[in-house]
Amino acid sequence: MxxxxxxxITDTQIRSAAESGASIREIRDQLGVMTECGKCACLTxxxxxxxxxxSADAIGYWAVA
Ligand code: FES
Numbered sequence: 001m002x003x004x005x006x007x008x009i010t011d012t013q014i015r016s017a018a019e020s021g022a023s024i025r026e027i028r029d030q031l032g033v034m035t036e037c038g039k040c041a042c043l044t045x046x047x048x049x050x051x052x053x054x055s056a057d058a059i060g061y062w063a064v065a
Pocket of ligand 1: 003004005006007033034035036037038039040041
């Protein structure tokens with residue numbers, strides 16, 4: 001699903017970046033989300049939080065970044 005229509009970025013791309021350990025700021029810089037109209041900001045942050053929680057649940061603890 002497209003999350004950022006301005007840059008054509010999908011939830012899969014955001015999730016992949018988050019699972020690689022990228023911060024929201026790094027995801028913004030790398031993918032360009034949240035750099036135009038900003039309407040994708042809330043959903044992008046939700047995807048990153050969910051991805052991190054799922055990763056932490058999978059390994060059994062929260063990584064400190
Ligand atoms: S929808 Fe992402 S910056 Fe506009």
